[in-house]
Amino acid sequence: MKLFIDSGNLKEIEALVPLGIIDGITTNPSLLAKEGGDYKAILKKICQIVKGPTSAEVVATDAEGMIRQGRELAAIDEHIIVKVPFTKEGVKACKALSSEGKKVNVTLVFSPTQALLAAKVGAYFVSPFVGRLDDIATDGMQLIAEILEIYENYDFKTEVLVASVRHPMHVQQAARLGAHIATCPFSVLMQLAKHPLTDSGLAKFLEDWKKVPQ
Numbered sequence: 056m057k058l059f060i061d062s063g064n065l066k067e068i069e070a071l072v073p074l075g076i077i078d079g080i081t082t083n084p085s086l087l088a089k090e091g092g093d094y095k096a097i098l099k100k101i102c103q104i105v106k107g108p109t110s111a112e113v114v115a116t117d118a119e120g121m122i123r124q125g126r127e128l129a130a131i132d133e134h135i136i137v138k139v140p141f142t143k144e145g146v147k148a149c150k151a152l153s154s155e156g157k158k159v160n161v162t163l164v165f166s167p168t169q170a171l172l173a174a175k176v177g178a179y180f181v182s183p184f185v186g187r188l189d190d191i192a193t194d195g196m197q198l199i200a201e202i203l204e205i206y207e208n209y210d211f212k213t214e215v216l217v218a219s220v221r222h223p224m225h226v227q228q229a230a231r232l233g234a235h236i237a238t239c240p241f242s243v244l245m246q247l248a249k250h251p252l253t254d255s256g257l258a259k260f261l262e263d264w265k266k267v268p269q
């Protein structure tokens with residue numbers, strides 16, 4: 056399973072990459088807006104640090120504008136994955152951009168049928184938002200299971216990128232279902248590693264070792 060960091064923050068990215076667990080990154084307009092500065096320069100820097108798939112989202116709402124912005128984003132670095140929202144215009148743009156060889160992440164996906172259409176137009180990644188579904192009392196992980204089943208039925212190559220991850224259980228459930236990728240905020244990635252018994256166990260080992268004559 057691939058783990059991506061869902062962030063536009065260089066400090067967070069620089070802190071995580073040396074661990075060796077980060078396979079890629081997702082950004083979105085809200086995350087990049089928080090950082091300020093030249094978003095293209097930030098994206099370039101992120102690509103140089105992560106050296107893996109880096110999703111960068113268009114902000115146009117018409118297909119023509121999305122295609123133009125998608126080409127501009129893709130020109131920043133070979134690692135850029137053009138992110139388009141799931142709208143009718145986004146579907147058109149995904150078809151056009153993937154036909155010219157660009158990798159596209161179709162985002163803001165909330166239903167199995169949206170995911171089916173995204174795969175049909177050649178999406179490289181599809182991003183179902185589990186946390187935002189949970190927020191409205193709908194089972195986000197059920198959506199992941201249904202998308203995976205549909206993709207397997209037809210051997211679609213589109214990878215399921217579980218997005219809007221809020222806690223470690225989302226990652227664990229996504230992994231059990233066989234989702235290809237989970238993109239997680241920095242805090243969730245940190246929580247994945249934590250266990251109080253590891254901390255107390257290590258403290259005890261080190262304390263006992265002090266009693267051994269050196």
Ligand code: E4P
Nearest residue numbers: 061081082083187218219220
């Ligand atoms: C994914 O690509 C999105 O950036 C992200 O996961 C959205 O998550 P949120 O619902 O926490 O904003």
